[in-house]
Amino acid sequence: MNRSRRRPAGRTVAAAALTAVLALVTGCSSGSAPPGRAAASRSGRAPGASAPAVGIVPRPARLTLGAGAGFDVSAATPVHAEGGPDAHAAATLVAAELKLRTQGGSGAGITFRLDPKAGTGPEGYRLSSGPSGVLITASDAAGLFYGGQTLRQLLPAGGVYGTVRPLAVDDAPRYAYRGAGLDVARHFLTVAQVEQYVDLMALYKLNHLHLHLTDDQGWRIAVSSRPQLTAVGSRTEVGGGRGGFYTAADYSAIVRYAAARYITVVPEIDLPGHSNAAIVSYPELACPGDATPAPDTGTGVGFSRVCTGEESTYRFVDDVVAAVAQLTPGPLIHLGGDEAKALAPADYQAFMKRAIAVGRAHGKQVLAWDEAAAEQPDLLQVWHPERRSTAEVLAGIAAAARHGSKLLMSPADRAYLDQKYDPSTPLGLAWAGYVGVERAYDWNPDTYLPGTPPGAVAGVEAVLWTETLATPSDLQLMALPRLPALAEVAWTPQTERGWADFRVRLAAQAPLWRAQGWTWTRAAGVPWQ
Ligand code: TNX
Numbered sequence: 001m002n003r004s005r006r007r008p009a010g011r012t013v014a015a016a017a018l019t020a021v022l023a024l025v026t027g028c029s030s031g032s033a034p035p036g037r038a039a040a041s042r043s044g045r046a047p048g049a050s051a052p053a054v055g056i057v058p059r060p061a062r063l064t065l066g067a068g069a070g071f072d073v074s075a076a077t078p079v080h081a082e083g084g085p086d087a088h089a090a091a092t093l094v095a096a097e098l099k100l101r102t103q104g105g106s107g108a109g110i111t112f113r114l115d116p117k118a119g120t121g122p123e124g125y126r127l128s129s130g131p132s133g134v135l136i137t138a139s140d141a142a143g144l145f146y147g148g149q150t151l152r153q154l155l156p157a158g159g160v161y162g163t164v165r166p167l168a169v170d171d172a173p174r175y176a177y178r179g180a181g182l183d184v185a186r187h188f189l190t191v192a193q194v195e196q197y198v199d200l201m202a203l204y205k206l207n208h209l210h211l212h213l214t215d216d217q218g219w220r221i222a223v224s225s226r227p228q229l230t231a232v233g234s235r236t237e238v239g240g241g242r243g244g245f246y247t248a249a250d251y252s253a254i255v256r257y258a259a260a261r262y263i264t265v266v267p268e269i270d271l272p273g274h275s276n277a278a279i280v281s282y283p284e285l286a287c288p289g290d291a292t293p294a295p296d297t298g299t300g301v302g303f304s305r306v307c308t309g310e311e312s313t314y315r316f317v318d319d320v321v322a323a324v325a326q327l328t329p330g331p332l333i334h335l336g337g338d339e340a341k342a343l344a345p346a347d348y349q350a351f352m353k354r355a356i357a358v359g360r361a362h363g364k365q366v367l368a369w370d371e372a373a374a375e376q377p378d379l380l381q382v383w384h385p386e387r388r389s390t391a392e393v394l395a396g397i398a399a400a401a402r403h404g405s406k407l408l409m410s411p412a413d414r415a416y417l418d419q420k421y422d423p424s425t426p427l428g429l430a431w432a433g434y435v436g437v438e439r440a441y442d443w444n445p446d447t448y449l450p451g452t453p454p455g456a457v458a459g460v461e462a463v464l465w466t467e468t469l470a471t472p473s474d475l476q477l478m479a480l481p482r483l484p485a486l487a488e489v490a491w492t493p494q495t496e497r498g499w500a501d502f503r504v505r506l507a508a509q510a511p512l513w514r515a516q517g518w519t520w521t522r523a524a525g526v527p528w529q
Helices: 013-026 085-097 141-154 191-203 248-260 276-281 311-327 345-361 370-375 391-402 437-441 472-479 482-491 499-507 510-516
Strands: 062-065 071-073 078-082 109-114 125-130 133-138 162-164 167-171 177-183 208-212 264-271 332-336 365-369 379-382 406-409 457-464
Touching (some): 071 133, 078 085, 085 109, 109 141, 125 141, 133 141, 141 167, 141 191, 177 482, 191 248, 191 472, 191 482, 208 248, 208 457, 248 264, 248 311, 264 311, 311 332, 311 345, 332 345, 345 365, 345 370, 365 370, 370 379, 379 391, 391 406, 437 482, 437 499, 457 472, 457 482, 482 499
Parallel strands (some): 078 109, 109 133, 177 208, 264 332, 332 365, 365 379, 406 457
Antiparallel strands (some): 062 167, 071 162, 125 133, 125 167
């Protein structure tokens, strides 16, 4: 949802409806929008034109530079938490990132103040710095944590100690769903590798991790009622490697690690296509007469299908969704629905209709890829690039949105991190065209698709498919610097951001990446130091 639209001082019917959308997407109910931020996206300033050169990404909704001395942070600087255990948890995590320690009491230092009456709105925060310290105030713990991430970026050159310049930030996100999708099916990623990706997401205030857990080349999540999925289906991956899977404990560890960073895990079980690994594990999922399934370690798409006319297929769907839903505290489950090219449209639609009902019966709101528009999932993930879409797909998406599906924008020609930056990029695919940093950055999710009803877009997700990516550094080369670009698309009001200003702030992030030991692509158009 576009929070800048909730800004009128009075609580209008429209504002209440949008608040309900937020509750739908995040599972939290929010208070009224803080009138104090009403002007944040209405500055009238040309994007970036008179922006203070402060290297924060995503750019805060409002930032004012102060005069006078800043605050010197050293190893001895105390971190204080006020407002109870949630404040303490957020402060402790940020303190560890800054190599500082939380201490009791108050006074000079870095203070995290949780105040339900702060009026900062869901996930918003205020940060002010001056000679006597840094004060971060928020009405929820996520906001405190995000204030802490801004503070990390205010410290010089990626080092932890130094001077924070005097300034005041008043910040809150544009969209409630700010996501990163990660394909752990084409190449399996260990728990530690996924957690490393979560660290990167957290630095840029992303709040949903969408795990693509199943595909033709591998099944990555244990389902105790269907043991063959892991005994057989997990043992393959693209290129012939050993594959792997998450036990329930592994998956829960990822969920907890993400939750501590205010990130909700969204598991994806991709059906009825992209299902070869499931069919190899349970051959009865194929229709009588379909070719005998064989393990797939290639990169082709669209060839597999479960038998949508058999009741046993729906018992399988129910078993899997029940298990995954039970392990997932977040409100969302993704049930795929892309590229089911081996199915007749009517069979595809009948399957998706039932799968969505199964997800809801297990207490979840259901996401699906945009081909499933007619079945109106709660959240429809748009991936077709507009110029490669058919009139039919576009009309379907618009109709679903009019009927109440919210849209999650991941158009491949803007938001797919697996697409090459340019012809020289060694990794990745290029079917959606090259996605340079400016292309990833310079678009508006609300208007990307003609005919999108106002308020229909719930958020943005950057997706990283791993057909060509196998190691953490492969992931980093594709995600950095485009993941921060998409994080800003999702966080910052459209009127407050522009490429000329962004490229400079983006270049200023590189020392922080270096300090983390991350690698990145020195992509064209960015004034890297
Ligand atoms: C399309 S996008 C796919 C994936 C591939 C990706 C590669 C989507 C819903 N399906 O199966 O990994 O392209 O870019």
